[in-house]
Amino acid sequence: MAEMTLIEAIRQAMDEELARDADVFIVGEDVGARGGVFRATQGLIEKYGAERVFDSPLAELSIVGVGIGAALYGMRPVCEIQFADFIYPAFNQIVSEAAKMCYRSNGAWTVPMVIRAPYGGGIGGGLYHSQSVEAFFTHVPGLKVVIPSNPYDAKGLLKSAIRDPNPVLFLEPKKGYRLIRGEVPEEEYLVPLGPANVSRPGSDVSVFAYGMMHYYALQAAEMVASENIAVEVVDLRTLYPVDKETILQSVRKTGKALIVHEDNLTGGYGAEVAAIIASEAFTDLDAPVRRLCGPDVPGVPFSPPMQEWFLPNAEKIAEAIRQLDRF
Amino acid sequence: MATKVIMPQLGESVVEGTVMKWLVKEGDDVEELQPILEVNTDKVNTEIPSPAGGKILKIVVAENATVKAGTVLAWIGEAGERLPDSEMPPRGLAAEKPQEAVSGQPRALTQEREGDVGFVSPVVARMAQEYAIDLHLVKGTGERGRITKKDVLKYLAALEKERGAAAEPAAWETPGEGDLFRPTEMVFRTQPAPPPQSEAQQQPLAAASAGGDTLVPLSIVRKRIAEHMVNSVRTSPHVTTVMEADLKRVVAHREANKPDFSAEGVHLTFTAYFACAVSQALKDFRMVNSSWSEQGIVLHRAVNLGIAVALGEEGLIVPVIKNSDSLSLLGMARAINDLAHRARQHQLQPDDVKGGTFSITNHGMSGSLFATPIINQPQCAILGVGAIKKRVIVTEDDALAIRPMVYLSLTFDHRILDGEVADGFLARVVEILEHWH
Numbered sequence: 001m002a003e004m005t006l007i008e009a010i011r012q013a014m015d016e017e018l019a020r021d022a023d024v025f026i027v028g029e030d031v032g033a034r035g036g037v038f039r040a041t042q043g044l045i046e047k048y049g050a051e052r053v054f055d056s057p058l059a060e061l062s063i064v065g066v067g068i069g070a071a072l073y074g075m076r077p078v079c080e081i082q083f084a085d086f087i088y089p090a091f092n093q094i095v096s097e098a099a100k101m102c103y104r105s106n107g108a109w110t111v112p113m114v115i116r117a118p119y120g121g122g123i124g125g126g127l128y129h130s131q132s133v134e135a136f137f138t139h140v141p142g143l144k145v146v147i148p149s150n151p152y153d154a155k156g157l158l159k160s161a162i163r164d165p166n167p168v169l170f171l172e173p174k175k176g177y178r179l180i181r182g183e184v185p186e187e188e189y190l191v192p193l194g195p196a197n198v199s200r201p202g203s204d205v206s207v208f209a210y211g212m213m214h215y216y217a218l219q220a221a222e223m224v225a226s227e228n229i230a231v232e233v234v235d236l237r238t239l240y241p242v243d244k245e246t247i248l249q250s251v252r253k254t255g256k257a258l259i260v261h262e263d264n265l266t267g268g269y270g271a272e273v274a275a276i277i278a279s280e281a282f283t284d285l286d287a288p289v290r291r292l293c294g295p296d297v298p299g300v301p302f303s304p305p306m307q308e309w310f311l312p313n314a315e316k317i318a319e320a321i322r323q324l325d326r327f
Numbered sequence: 328m329a330t331k332v333i334m335p336q337l338g339e340s341v342v343e344g345t346v347m348k349w350l351v352k353e354g355d356d357v358e359e360l361q362p363i364l365e366v367n368t369d370k371v372n373t374e375i376p377s378p379a380g381g382k383i384l385k386i387v388v389a390e391n392a393t394v395k396a397g398t399v400l401a402w403i404g405e406a407g408e409r410l411p412d413s414e415m416p417p418r419g420l421a422a423e424k425p426q427e428a429v430s431g432q433p434r435a436l437t438q439e440r441e442g443d444v445g446f447v448s449p450v451v452a453r454m455a456q457e458y459a460i461d462l463h464l465v466k467g468t469g470e471r472g473r474i475t476k477k478d479v480l481k482y483l484a485a486l487e488k489e490r491g492a493a494a495e496p497a498a499w500e501t502p503g504e505g506d507l508f509r510p511t512e513m514v515f516r517t518q519p520a521p522p523p524q525s526e527a528q529q530q531p532l533a534a535a536s537a538g539g540d541t542l543v544p545l546s547i548v549r550k551r552i553a554e555h556m557v558n559s560v561r562t563s564p565h566v567t568t569v570m571e572a573d574l575k576r577v578v579a580h581r582e583a584n585k586p587d588f589s590a591e592g593v594h595l596t597f598t599a600y601f602a603c604a605v606s607q608a609l610k611d612f613r614m615v616n617s618s619w620s621e622q623g624i625v626l627h628r629a630v631n632l633g634i635a636v637a638l639g640e641e642g643l644i645v646p647v648i649k650n651s652d653s654l655s656l657l658g659m660a661r662a663i664n665d666l667a668h669r670a671r672q673h674q675l676q677p678d679d680v681k682g683g684t685f686s687i688t689n690h691g692m693s694g695s696l697f698a699t700p701i702i703n704q705p706q707c708a709i710l711g712v713g714a715i716k717k718r719v720i721v722t723e724d725d726a727l728a729i730r731p732m733v734y735l736s737l738t739f740d741h742r743i744l745d746g747e748v749a750d751g752f753l754a755r756v757v758e759i760l761e762h763w764h
Contacts, residue, residue: 156590189590198592245658249665255450255476283453286476327470 028080156191255286329404
């Protein structure tokens, strides 16, 4: 087992899949010689050549469009959107073309494409380099949405995503790229798309989170453990399709649910999780379902104290847990 | 404060009951746990013990009336005590909504009325109904004195400690539901109560007692096991049929998939394979997934698989995997892990041991090759799984081979099944295991 950062695990997943399958290729802005702005593809062009790891123009619509076309010809493209904030020009391609292809062709055609995109705040990126975009895409049947929270999952999920016959949007918490470290086995493994992971079992309050917020949720759970509050932390990992069973099982145990994401509160992904709990575990609830999310302001502010104010963190999550435990 | 006598929910699917006979009348003094009325459900007649000692202040529901579970049947309290206005007798009967505190409908947040229990969360409302708890008796420790789920659990544990000492069955427990035992958390949280010394001394030992022999007092669980076993053997003519299965493919599959399951936090056991094979075979042989009744054989639509879990000296328990035929191997393994873990931690909920339609017992765990298990009533059959042993067998093409073999013994109720169908079912289980992919 080697300890590595989140970004190293992601790079290793692509490296291994490029080596395993000649149909896999990488396309995106600066992914070639420069190795990507976050260095996710560093060294891959040297290893696999410019035919398989190549730079695109600054046009996200074309990155995804190229990916869809190649996928329909049997290739396995891994498209990188440099920041999730820039994904909107490709929205039509993703939602109206990639996600609908299998259904529209009655299964005759599929789009085995992965779109990787760093998302989220906390790095001083301001309005255009901090956005969380998951809620726009978890509304789209035909598109899988995956967000890893640690190196082990990131590698195993990305490899599964590349091998999946249908389009997968793979959102990476960029704040955690070099901050989150973890053990990754030497031998090959996959983490299946779909199942959530109970990363910390507990009996008093369930916390549902993903990406960077899952990292903070674990810290918060540790903080309140000394106050005799046993928190169960569930890492959702795959947002669409969601693992209802694990969510419901946890709520049936604790009776109290807190959902955390850094995306804006209203219409955010947490609303869906709350609705699942309310409609399918109503008689197991011992307290209102609570959400701790980014406020409803148009962007993650650039100024450090304002950014701090916007984003949930371990302390804020711990306080929300205490309130729910007291209820 | 006056105590309600509530129509208990006498089983998962039983939502109403009929008051057959009042054994007491208004004005009578009663002791706690004294039988005060007989209730009939579609299944059984049951005596309901008094939830408290005191005087019968008012009988609310008359004989022969059918009411929903949770409805107040009578009030017990001190002589001359006034009943709360909000607890007036229901007007309609079966159609009447159960009392607020147990209906799943939260009360207002105000504490205005005397005796108001405050805001009742959905889970507390449900538990109050399931366990027929008067929430006035539960101390609230939540915000503004709200009764939390934990408060209810604490109250139930305390209640059971009291009742355990008296060795009385809980009011909601009835025979004929197919539960092998009372729910674990009602039984195991307290030490088994030894019988009073005098009683033990008075009763002569059944077996000749030689010097140095000791009498081990019967725990509640031991008594339950004894009752159920005797009852089962008396009820069904048991026949056991045995087949063997070559587990080569299952063993290989398990070896190949263990790491992936482990990555999911799931321990892949052989039991999961047997459970999957049985669930699938039950769909092909619906007659095996049934219960005997005098009106006819009840074919159960749902496949709910009971899995016997040994608890050492505490006995055993049979938690149930609901709709087990809908589970993948991963789902099955996860469900078994979860139930076995909770069974051993004494954290099973009442519903976890209810509603089984077929059971599996893995007696091979302790080395047994094959056995003749006893049917878990009112089910039709039970599968015994022996120890998996490498043995030399002769293959189809007359070669010798070393294979992991297992004996599977199916005990079935000969009232429902004949040997041919039972063997067909067992052969199907074997076929699924031998062709596992």
